Amino acid sequence: MNEVVIDCLGEACPVPLVKAQNKLKEMAVGDVLIVQIDHSCAMKNVPEWARKDGHNVEVEEVDDGEWEVIIEKTH
Amino acid sequence: MSAFKEYFVKVSKNEFYKKWLKDAWPYLTGAILLSLFQIVTLATTGNPWGVSGVFANWGAWLYEAVGGSVDKWYYFSSDGAQATLNNGFLNDPGTMRNVGIIFGALLATLLASQFKFKKIKSKKQVIAAIIGGLLMGYGARIAAGCNIGALFSGIASLSLSGWVFAIAMFFGAVVGSKLLVKFFM
Numbered sequence: 001m002n003e004v005v006i007d008c009l010g011e012a013c014p015v016p017l018v019k020a021q022n023k024l025k026e027m028a029v030g031d032v033l034i035v036q037i038d039h040s041c042a043m044k045n046v047p048e049w050a051r052k053d054g055h056n057v058e059v060e061e062v063d064d065g066e067w068e069v070i071i072e073k074t075h
Numbered sequence: 076m077s078a079f080k081e082y083f084v085k086v087s088k089n090e091f092y093k094k095w096l097k098d099a100w101p102y103l104t105g106a107i108l109l110s111l112f113q114i115v116t117l118a119t120t121g122n123p124w125g126v127s128g129v130f131a132n133w134g135a136w137l138y139e140a141v142g143g144s145v146d147k148w149y150y151f152s153s154d155g156a157q158a159t160l161n162n163g164f165l166n167d168p169g170t171m172r173n174v175g176i177i178f179g180a181l182l183a184t185l186l187a188s189q190f191k192f193k194k195i196k197s198k199k200q201v202i203a204a205i206i207g208g209l210l211m212g213y214g215a216r217i218a219a220g221c222n223i224g225a226l227f228s229g230i231a232s233l234s235l236s237g238w239v240f241a242i243a244m245f246f247g248a249v250v251g252s253k254l255l256v257k258f259f260m
Contacts, residue, residue, distance in 0.1 A: 009193070009194065009196075010193050010196040010200075011196060011259075014255075015255070015260075038193055040184075040189060043099075044099055064189060064190060065184070065188075065189035065190060065191030
């Protein structure tokens with residue numbers, strides 16, 4: 001199992017979403033992608049897309065206005 | 076001090092705090108509130124909601140404050156625009172609404188404990204923000220409205236222009252996202 005972190009701090013919507021989508025495509029089933037974001041709309045649309053796509057998703061608030069979206073690729 | 080901290084830890088775990096202040100509200104709630112406030116705006120000020128036109132007035136007031144005059148400018152030559160400018164900053168409902176939006180947004184992010192100074196990632200971001208901002212401001216003025224004034228208020232007033240704006244904005248957004256992927260990925 002691989003763990004990949006992408007740093008999207010300071011990136012506005014929808015850059016984190018597109019970056020996460022591109023990255024997840026390259027990864028293998030079972031791998032975990034961690035997206036670091038500080039844009040609250042990315043905190044909504046990144047998990048929404050990943051859940052709709054059927055992956056396991058968790059959101060963690062790591063600091064004031066800073067989140068990590070943890071996506072486990074399931075298929 | 077620790078009792079103080081304990082209190083805030085307790086507040087942060089409260090389910091109503093989470094639901095109302097911390098988490099983003101559902102899109103449907105937003106849509107209903109926007110519609111209600113559109114009606115309130117129209118009823119109290121006589122004009123539909125607009126955002127960017129107010130900023131043009133702010134520019135005019137600033138220019139007048141340093142001794143300039145916009146009386147001969149085409150954009151400000153109408154009686155309505157002149158009356159708004161003569162009434163002054165504090166008597167303009169649009170100004171009050173925009174100030175409210177700015178302070179309301181700050182208050183909301185503070186209450187959710189999500190305030191953060193975001194770092195600038197690259198020079199590209201700065202250049203894109205400046206070009207984008209200038210184009211949006213210029214576009215909003217020659218289109219006589221932004222996505223609130225021309226689109227939302229236009230459609231809410233059953234005006235055909237709102238739908239024309241919507242179609243143009245859709246194609247603009249397609250081009251915009253292509254540029255975004257090209258330069259920011």
